[in-house]
Amino acid sequence: MAVSSAPILRVEQIYKRYDSSAGEISILKNINFTVSKGEFVSIVGPSGSGKSTLLNIIGTLDRPSEGDIFIDGVDAFSLDDHDLAYLRNSAIGFIFQSYNLINRASVLKNIEIPCIIAGVAKNERLERALKIMGLLGIEDKGSFKPFNLSGGQQQRVAIARALMNNPSIILADEPTGNLDTKTGNEVFNLLKMLSNKYDRTVVMVTHNPELAEKTDRIIHLIDGEIERDEYINTKDI
Numbered sequence: 001m002a003v004s005s006a007p008i009l010r011v012e013q014i015y016k017r018y019d020s021s022a023g024e025i026s027i028l029k030n031i032n033f034t035v036s037k038g039e040f041v042s043i044v045g046p047s048g049s050g051k052s053t054l055l056n057i058i059g060t061l062d063r064p065s066e067g068d069i070f071i072d073g074v075d076a077f078s079l080d081d082h083d084l085a086y087l088r089n090s091a092i093g094f095i096f097q098s099y100n101l102i103n104r105a106s107v108l109k110n111i112e113i114p115c116i117i118a119g120v121a122k123n124e125r126l127e128r129a130l131k132i133m134g135l136l137g138i139e140d141k142g143s144f145k146p147f148n149l150s151g152g153q154q155q156r157v158a159i160a161r162a163l164m165n166n167p168s169i170i171l172a173d174e175p176t177g178n179l180d181t182k183t184g185n186e187v188f189n190l191l192k193m194l195s196n197k198y199d200r201t202v203v204m205v206t207h208n209p210e211l212a213e214k215t216d217r218i219i220h221l222i223d224g225e226i227e228r229d230e231y232i233n234t235k236d237i
């Protein structure tokens with residue numbers, strides 16, 4: 001039986017609207033769900049259905065028009081900018097389709113960045129980085145520049161960077177979107193391993209139904225609304 005615990009993420013009554021010349025457009029409408037520790041959730045839906053907008057709000061990169069996001073019980077949008085930036089850097093790991101690495105910095109430096117921002121001492125940073133790079137199979141790539149790595153390797157660097165502050169939640173927007181099928185599967189399997197073996201909580205937007213089917217739960221977004229919230233693989237039964 002599942003051990004009940006406070007959810008890592010609570011998404012409460014999220015609305016997002018934009019003003020346009022044609023009037024107000026509603027992008028997200030009354031989005032509600034919670035995610036527990038260790039869950040691997042995928043968000044799917046047609047292009048323009050609001051997946052990235054929702055993920056950016058969960059990641060506190062964007063503010064909702066209405067509603068609240070609780071991360072580890074903390075009401076994110078009640079924080080001032082300084083505390084919100086701290087929460088974002090310490091509690092959330094981001095992985096993007098296009099990796100978002102700094103090309104002029106080495107792989108190791110890229111991976112260290114969240115820890116540099118958090119003020120983690122150099123020895124501790126290096127220790128964490130080497131351990132995580134080993135876990136992801138990029139331990140020999142620290143001195144490379146990102147543009148000298150393959151797409152799959154660059155995404156592994158981004159995953160390593162996302163893990164450095166031991167985040168409560170990992171958010172991935174189409175992490176396999178720029179990769180061929182085989183490499184995409186390898187990157188997906190790393191996220192799956194982090195969830196299964198290390199009890200990491202992952203929310204992933206994907207267009208790939210085969211990958212979504214391998215997560216624990218699929219949230220289907222249509223026109224900015226949750227059309228279906230489907231539990232498919234329950235780990236704890």
Ligand SMILES: Nc1ncnc2c1ncn2[C@@H]1O[C@H](COP(=O)(O)OP(=O)(O)OP(=O)(O)O)[C@@H](O)[C@H]1O
Binds near residue numbers: 045046047
């Ligand atoms: N700043 C903005 N102003 C107005 N409309 C916006 C803005 N940002 C996003 N939108 C609109 O919000 C809708 C949802 O966009 P979003 O990027 O969240 O979709 P998505 O589901 O991630 O699509 P895709 O699968 O193509 O990545 C789109 O219609 C988009 O045009």
Ligand SMILES: [Mg+2]
Binds near residue numbers: 051052053
């Ligand atoms: Mg998107």
